[in-house]
Amino acid sequence: MNPFDFFDTVYMVNAEAKQALQEIIREKVYSKNEIVQEIGSRCRTIYFVKSGGARIFYYKDGNDITEHFAFENDIIVRAESLFTGNPTSKGIQAIDETVMMVIDSEKLFQLYDKHHDLERLFRLIFEKEYVNTLKRMESFQFKSAKERYLELLDTTDFIQKIPLKYIASYLGITQVSLSRIRAVID
Amino acid sequence: MNPFDFFDTVYMVNAEAKQALQEIIREKVYSKNEIVQEIGSRCRTIYFVKSGGARIFYYKDGNDITEHFAFENDIIVRAESLFTGNPTSKGIQAIDETVMMVIDSEKLFQLYDKHHDLERLFRLIFEKEYVNTLKRMESFQFKSAKERYLELLDTTDFIQKIPLKYIASYLGITQVSLSRIRAVID
């Protein structure tokens, strides 16, 4: 999907705002496993996944943890950095050949003063992300690993694109534990 | 703290915006354990806790689960409803004698068109909430119950105000399990 078609589903901005946004958005292609944003950097970029997929990841005690997945028509940012300006211990990696639409967040935020519509559009986009995060947290709070896995299968198209090792840490369990759960289900 | 002193720490709005906000904010006092917002309702209110404390809660399999706490100078909303318009299975309850500053969200959202500053102020407020939620989710993903409890002790003033049964479900564990953890620590 074209990002502007997606944006229109969230909020219709006026023509000038759209034009201004068009001027700061560009396409970039990442190869499979390519690092999109390095761990330790500041998040100054908003990505829209046009095709393919990516993950947010970090290391905890030497283990690679996947915190988030994004696929076609998803927005992906490292919010804890984008919204604070602080560097983050998380990175972004393409998990497939991936086409991204890339927005420089500093340029975007500058446009907010002149184009109220853009501030609103992205406010609404990130409110949705916030609600998704709340839902995910809820499933961590009182659902078993098996329930969380079934939920993921149910809600995530593109699940077959994701290596199981990424899925395990995304669910907050070990790879061994995920294998066990899958063995019972199948 | 006066809510406007808090708002000023987030973003300084112009005088007209402040005036408009002042007109839709009012104080309300809740007694201990009083239900502030019923389960099943729509969230059309933004609360600022002036003193006391409150929790967001819901029932899962007949058990009372605390999803969120808010104390002095915190904002509290049921975001999954406020940002979607959908009713929510969560409620808000005062956990102490609590003074709230209450904002009608529909009136506030109407002010956004005229007062860009107010949209920005609340955007920034909720971005902070989003970042807090991300941090909390991260601690669910790969920390043990004991680590989560110690983290809560460390980061939450007012912890002594909260009954342990609320803390247990907030941490995603049973009351019995929390007792065990506390026994080891003390």
Add this chain to the structure above:
DNA sequence: TTGATTTTTTATCATTTGTTAATTTTTTTG
């Protein structure tokens, strides 16, 4: 294609957390 590497599965045992029930402690109410 084939050997090397990476990913996934299986098995075993340890640890954490859950469940149930009984007891103690604290809080509330008449």
Add this chain to the structure above:
DNA sequence: CAAAAAAATTAACAAATGATAAAAAATCAA
């Protein structure tokens, strides 16, 4: 204050998940 109710702790056993190691399967690269 005393009785009742609610909250917190303890104990015993069950279930879920972790850790480690080895084997099998899938993927990658020369």
